[in-house]
Amino acid sequence: MTPPVMRALLAEDDALLADALSANLQSAGFEVEVATNGAVAEYLLTRQPFDVGIIDLGLPLVDGLSVIQRVRAAQQTLPLLILTALDGLENRVAGLNAGADDYLTKPFDFPELEARIRAVLRRTHGPGGTTASASMAAAMTVGQLQFDRDTRRATVAGQPVDLSPREWLLLDLLLTQRRKVITKEQIAQAWSTEVSESGGPSSLEVYIHRLRRKLEGSGVGIRTVRGLGYLLESQD
Missing domain, CATH: 1.10.10.10 (Winged helix-like DNA-binding domain superfamily/Winged helix DNA-binding domain)
Known part of the structure; x- marks a missing residue:
């Protein structure tokens, strides 16, 4: 049986990085939607079914921390992972307190990002959990x-x-x-x-x-x- 396709929302305003990550995520079996600013990311994450949100903190229009807080208020169980160059302890604490499930700093290797995504998905859906598109009423x-x-x-x-x-x-x-x-x-x-x-x-x-x-x-x-x-x- 073909495994279900997981939908990922990637919120990243760096076009080169977004393209590279999107390509890697697709190769890893994800269906990827890219948002280049926080307003679009919030809109998509609160309106469409996704299995995971990958969010940069330094987004234009609406910053990533605000996106996470608003999305978490609307989607209590949606896995959210921060991807950012901000590596200070106060940044990590603020991100996790805002509702993120994990925090990964740039630069990073894609295998680690994929492993962290799959880890938060296991915690949310379980080993045999359904995708968002299948489980969302x-x-x-x-x-x-x-x-x-x-x-x-x-x-x-x-x-x-x-x-x-x-x-x-x-x-x-x-x-x-x-x-x-x-x-x-x-x-x-x-x-x-x-x-x-x-x-x-x-x-x-x-x-x-x-x-x-x-x-x-x-x-x-x-x-x-x-x-x-x-x-x-x-x-x-």
């Missing part, structure tokens, strides 16, 4: 809302909800991070990289209004957090 239920990624189907109290591509991505993002405020920038990034909806309204507020109406009776609401973004919450 495709279907979610919140209140009377049921949302299934595999079938791209959403229902409220058993009744199908017709969602446009942008509404679907918006609801997916809100559900995936339903304990966090989603910023307008995160929503815009999701739309710009994954969907083109010609002929539709351009205003985010219009989509939020439409989605709120479609979620009526679900026991789930979208709260506007002034100056920050939007938050999905259960309604008593």
Whole structure:
């Protein structure tokens, strides 16, 4: 039987190092996604299923330590490994306290990185554990809302909800991070990289209004957090 493919997110802004590590990880049997800044790394790690995150601390836009703290708050069991040139004791302590499972300083040899990755994977998944793509629930239920990624189907109290591509991505993002405020920038990034909806309204507020109406009776609401973004919450 072919072993399951593990998905790795590599957050590294050095293009040459990222290319070399990505190639080595792929040769070792990993499926690799590269993020060149902290904002993209956080977005991907909190929205898509990965088996491990490999994160440089000196990332642009959002530093690696902040990425780890935010991802750990959203994904309690996701293995996170720091890869950095910062080798001071205070840096190692800060990284591990932020939620990292391991800390490797540059320069390093790839066999050691691979061994450390597989060690944290064993601790998380066990010797025969499933991959993130296999173990992450495709279907979610919140209140009377049921949302299934595999079938791209959403229902409220058993009744199908017709969602446009942008509404679907918006609801997916809100559900995936339903304990966090989603910023307008995160929503815009999701739309710009994954969907083109010609002929539709351009205003985010219009989509939020439409989605709120479609979620009526679900026991789930979208709260506007002034100056920050939007938050999905259960309604008593």
